[in-house]
């Protein structure tokens with residue numbers, strides 16, 4: 496049994512992870528972590544959820560959580576995940592990072608932690624999205640810039656980062672397929688008199704509202720036809736399932752920063 500600590504246990508993904516770890520035959524919950532000052536700190540995890548006590552006290556003590564765990568699964572925020580990558584590496588605990596919204600410095604710090612620690616990081620942990628990323632690269636490679644690429648994503652009203660981590664993965668795949676660098680061609684959220692579209696641009700658009708879980712379209716708009724690749728997530732369980740699979744997979748890997756392509760063998 497892989498002992499898994501959950502970061503941000505009261506969050507949307509934290510709660511889903513808890514359910515799936517409890518259902519798993521291969522993993523067991525070792526620690527439930529929340530931010531300092533959270534109402535749940537110091538209370539029994541079962542009791543705060545309105546059930547029977549289960550003997551796991553919600554903690555903000557990361558060192559303690561790492562000490563009793565083989566993996567820590569982390570869907571929180573960049574300011575949390577970046578220092579955690581270093582701490583988990585130092586403790587020899589595998590770190591699964593589902594958090595999105597990192598900047599270049601954050602990504603460099605995580606890559607550095609991956610020199611001594613075992614990390615899986617992915618802006619989307621689902622099989623379907625990772626397949627879509629592969630297809631996006633293939634199609635972008637096959638088409639020239641007569642086909643305009645636009646990425647449209649929709650998420651719930653609470654999401655704090657845009658474009659989504661998934662949209663950026665799709666954009667990077669499209670740029671790779673075209674043999675260009677995404678920062679040089681990305682066109683994020685047009686507004687005003689923008690002028691005609693730049694040839695070769697990769698456009699990003701973000702819808703925020705209600706309880707969308709996560710939807711992504713990649714549009715290749717060409718002369719006389721459009722190809723649209725679409726992924727619709729209708730259950731957060733698919734992200735949590737991927738993350739738990741990654742935590743188990745990391746137990747037999749060498750140090751390094753991996754993606755879900757590695758975990759899924761894509």
Ligand SMILES: NC(=O)C1=CN([C@@H]2O[C@H](COP(=O)(O)OP(=O)(O)OC[C@H]3O[C@@H](n4cnc5c(N)ncnc54)[C@H](O)[C@@H]3O)[C@@H](O)[C@H]2O)C=CC1
Pocket residue numbers: 502503504505506507508509528529530531533570571572575592593594595596617618619620621660734
């Ligand atoms: N890679 C993927 O497949 C997916 C990634 N995400 C990403 O995961 C992140 C979290 O998303 P949600 O669960 O919707 O957010 P959320 O806001 O519901 O949950 C975040 C949780 O982290 C906790 N937290 C904050 N600071 C902490 C700290 N220092 N220590 C421990 N816990 C701390 C918060 O109190 C909260 O409970 C976002 O970046 C989102 O984009 C979400 C779904 C899938």
Ligand SMILES: O=C(O)C1=N[C@H](C(=O)O)C[C@H](O)C1
Pocket residue numbers: 595618619650651654658659660661662708709710
């Ligand atoms: O914040 C979310 O909810 C999600 N975030 C990830 C992203 O930024 O792509 C993955 C999924 O779409 C849900």
